[in-house]
Amino acid sequence: MFKDILAMSFKNLAMNKMRTFLTTLGIIIGIASIIALITIGQGVTSSIIQQLSGLGGNRVTVSLTDTRVIPGFTEEDMLRFEQLDNVEGVSPSLYATKTITLIPGETHSLYDRVYNSVSRVIGIDNYYFDLSASQMLLSGREIYDYDVQNASHVCVLGYEVWKNLYGNYNPIGEVVKIQNMDFTIVGILNKLVGLETTGNYSVLVPYTVAMRELQMGLVKKFDVVISDSDAVSLTVSQMSDLCADIVGSTRGYSVSNQQEVMNIVVTITDLIMGMLAGIAAISLLVGGIGIMNMMLVSVSERTSEIGLRKALGAKPSVIMFQFIVEAVIISLLGGILGVALGITIAYLASVLIGYSFTFQASTVFLAVGFSAAVGLIFGILPAKKAAKLSPIDALRAQ
Amino acid sequence: MAEKVLLSMRAINKSYPLGDNTLQVLFDIDFEVRQKEFVSILGPSGSGKSTLMNIIGCLDTADSGSYVLNGKDIGAMRDRQLAKVRNNDIGFVFQQFQLLPRMTSLDNVELPLIYARVPSRERKARAMVLLNKVGLGDKVMNKPKQLSGGQQQRVAIARAMVTDPSIILADEPTGALDQATGAQIMDLFEQLNDEGKTIIMITHDPKIARRAKRIVHILDGRLYSAEEYSAIYDEEGVKWEDKPTIRSRRIRRNANV
Numbered sequence: 001m002f003k004d005i006l007a008m009s010f011k012n013l014a015m016n017k018m019r020t021f022l023t024t025l026g027i028i029i030g031i032a033s034i035i036a037l038i039t040i041g042q043g044v045t046s047s048i049i050q051q052l053s054g055l056g057g058n059r060v061t062v063s064l065t066d067t068r069v070i071p072g073f074t075e076e077d078m079l080r081f082e083q084l085d086n087v088e089g090v091s092p093s094l095y096a097t098k099t100i101t102l103i104p105g106e107t108h109s110l111y112d113r114v115y116n117s118v119s120r121v122i123g124i125d126n127y128y129f130d131l132s133a134s135q136m137l138l139s140g141r142e143i144y145d146y147d148v149q150n151a152s153h154v155c156v157l158g159y160e161v162w163k164n165l166y167g168n169y170n171p172i173g174e175v176v177k178i179q180n181m182d183f184t185i186v187g188i189l190n191k192l193v194g195l196e197t198t199g200n201y202s203v204l205v206p207y208t209v210a211m212r213e214l215q216m217g218l219v220k221k222f223d224v225v226i227s228d229s230d231a232v233s234l235t236v237s238q239m240s241d242l243c244a245d246i247v248g249s250t251r252g253y254s255v256s257n258q259q260e261v262m263n264i265v266v267t268i269t270d271l272i273m274g275m276l277a278g279i280a281a282i283s284l285l286v287g288g289i290g291i292m293n294m295m296l297v298s299v300s301e302r303t304s305e306i307g308l309r310k311a312l313g314a315k316p317s318v319i320m321f322q323f324i325v326e327a328v329i330i331s332l333l334g335g336i337l338g339v340a341l342g343i344t345i346a347y348l349a350s351v352l353i354g355y356s357f358t359f360q361a362s363t364v365f366l367a368v369g370f371s372a373a374v375g376l377i378f379g380i381l382p383a384k385k386a387a388k389l390s391p392i393d394a395l396r397a398q
Numbered sequence: 399m400a401e402k403v404l405l406s407m408r409a410i411n412k413s414y415p416l417g418d419n420t421l422q423v424l425f426d427i428d429f430e431v432r433q434k435e436f437v438s439i440l441g442p443s444g445s446g447k448s449t450l451m452n453i454i455g456c457l458d459t460a461d462s463g464s465y466v467l468n469g470k471d472i473g474a475m476r477d478r479q480l481a482k483v484r485n486n487d488i489g490f491v492f493q494q495f496q497l498l499p500r501m502t503s504l505d506n507v508e509l510p511l512i513y514a515r516v517p518s519r520e521r522k523a524r525a526m527v528l529l530n531k532v533g534l535g536d537k538v539m540n541k542p543k544q545l546s547g548g549q550q551q552r553v554a555i556a557r558a559m560v561t562d563p564s565i566i567l568a569d570e571p572t573g574a575l576d577q578a579t580g581a582q583i584m585d586l587f588e589q590l591n592d593e594g595k596t597i598i599m600i601t602h603d604p605k606i607a608r609r610a611k612r613i614v615h616i617l618d619g620r621l622y623s624a625e626e627y628s629a630i631y632d633e634e635g636v637k638w639e640d641k642p643t644i645r646s647r648r649i650r651r652n653a654n655v
């Protein structure tokens with residue numbers, strides 16, 4: 001009998017295709033937005049985590065927040081950090097805006113005259129290239145420890161800088177002038193996404209060159225890489241002490257673990273996604289009310305049919321079941337279409353924004369289950385109404 | 399009349415709420431039907447025919463009195479059990495046919511069997527047998543709209559018969575049909591009765607009622623056997639006592655002089 005009732009429900013919904021579709025729309029929109037938001041949220045979060053996990057929880061950032069106390073950290077200061085137990089290395093970064101000069105004949109830049117471009121220059125060491133777990137380099141090579149120690153005049157162009165100066169031309173091996181000093185281009189960065197987008201608009205040079213020759217001042221911020229992940233909190237406290245010693249104060253600097261940053265990022269994205277999903281859930285609620293409304297209309301339209309079915313021996317429970325099945329079919333249909341639409345939206349968004357697209361089967365089951373529940377909840381009232389109709393009154397209504 | 403009593407009603411009363419009061423529609427109805435009978439209940443509009451039919455058909459329950467159908471005490475039953483009795487023991491034929499418009503003849507006839515939880519294959523076979531019997535073997539895939547009124551009523555009769563119920567209960571089965579088609583439907587009822595089916599038919603039309611083997615009259619909510627009725631009313635339904643007698647006619651004539 002279940003099969004027959006199911007068949008009857010499908011038939012009935014198929015009779016009113018337009019109405020069924022419009023009713024389904026509410027659920028489609030609700031489920032699609034929930035799926036899209038959750039999937040986009042998971043994608044963005046996992047991209048961020050992926051990038052952060054390149055540096056992992058083992059990376060601790062020391063930054064000077066108040067340059068009035070001391071102007072910056074020297075190379076000797078950083079050496080003291082490097083000598084702590086469990087510290088694998090220290091990775092400083094220095095930022096400054098410099099003029100990049102391209103001279104025709106020496107480079108194949110887009111410009112056939114002497115061209116000055118103002119760009120951010122970042123002094124880094126090889127640890128920079130561990131920032132992201134994904135491929136950092138589009139072409140060429142990284143800046144090696146060798147370059148840092150010898151203060152070689154090499155540079156790596158950020159993706160947008162390369163595009164602006166060279167279009168699609170491969171400039172590796174060519175020479176540009178930074179502050180009138182020759183630098184050989186050895187690599188091009190991939191387009192970075194997520195947190196590390198500053199690299200896209202920057203030119204990377206060895207930090208030793210940045211400090212000594214480009215006069216970019218002292219280091220305001222550097223990362224300390226800890227070799228043993230179990231020793232992170234111990235080392236962090238040792239580093240705080242060391243900082244206090246160097247700075248000569250307990251304020252004006254911060255020692256922060258990337259893990260904390262990661263946690264904060266995850267907490268914030270979760271919060272935002274939760275809020276958006278909450279709003280999407282409201283649209284699902286509206287969709288549910290739409291179903292209830294349509295089912296109520298359907299019950300009053302089919303009053304005499306219900307009466308007849310009862311006269312022919314349908315028990316109240318069977319009538320109730322039939323209407324609940326119809327409501328659940330509508331909402332399940334909406335749920336399935338909504339999942340498809342939501343995943344499509346999330347996929348398109350992943351292509352446009354540029355994070356990696358993944359979706360979890362659990363999300364799909366959750367959404368489909370949720371939509372079935374909506375149908376069930378909002379189907380009960382109309383179904384009860386149908387089940388309670390007296391067969392004589394129902395037969396008379398024609 | 400050695401047949402077993404199938405339906406037995408004793409002192410049935412029924413009222414409807416009417417504002418603050420109630421309107422009593424049926425008064426102390428005693429009614430008995432034996433197996434293989436063909437009874438018609440004849441009465442004018444508003445006499446309570448449909449109300450009585452609803453009680454006989456277990457669509458409604460009486461306020462007081464006892465009703466035993468096929469050995470079952472209907473008065474003590476709840477909605478769920480009444481649905482089962484309607485499914486098993488009663489086959490309804492309505493004035494307006496009451497076929498589901500979106501379903502084929504076959505689907506319509508199968509419907510009671512779905513509620514009886516008969517498996518699909520057996521359902522189809524039984525419905526086909528009945529449709530052939532009412533002469534619609536070639537119209538099984540037609541929807542009601544594609545059938546004439548008489549054909550629709552035949553489908554309805556096939557549906558009423560398909561669970562092999564104890565009683566066929568027909569309320570004005572010819573009311574929506576022209577005279578010739580109505581007569582054919584009555585032929586079909588007669589044939590079914592000859593084959594042993596018990597039929598109760600409700601009508602306001604004496605000509606149709608006379609096709610049954612027994613007539614009971616209903617007037618203002620009271621039931622009369624044919625003998626009781628003809629002792630009170632003449633053939634036109636006028637009370638003997640209200641008829642002008644020869645003496646009263648003479649008196650009136652004298653007064654008018």
Ligand SMILES: Nc1ncnc2c1ncn2[C@@H]1O[C@H](COP(=O)(O)OP(=O)(O)OP(=O)(O)O)[C@@H](O)[C@H]1O
Pocket residue numbers: 414415416421423441442443444445446447448449450602
């Ligand atoms: N649900 C109801 N509520 C109140 N009064 C009702 C109800 N149903 C019927 N009645 C009243 O009961 C009386 C008998 O009605 P019923 O429908 O049984 O008559 P009937 O003999 O079938 O008439 P007809 O030949 O016109 O169908 C009428 O006076 C009617 O107004």
Ligand SMILES: [Mg+2]
Pocket residue numbers: 447448449
């Ligand atoms: Mg009536």
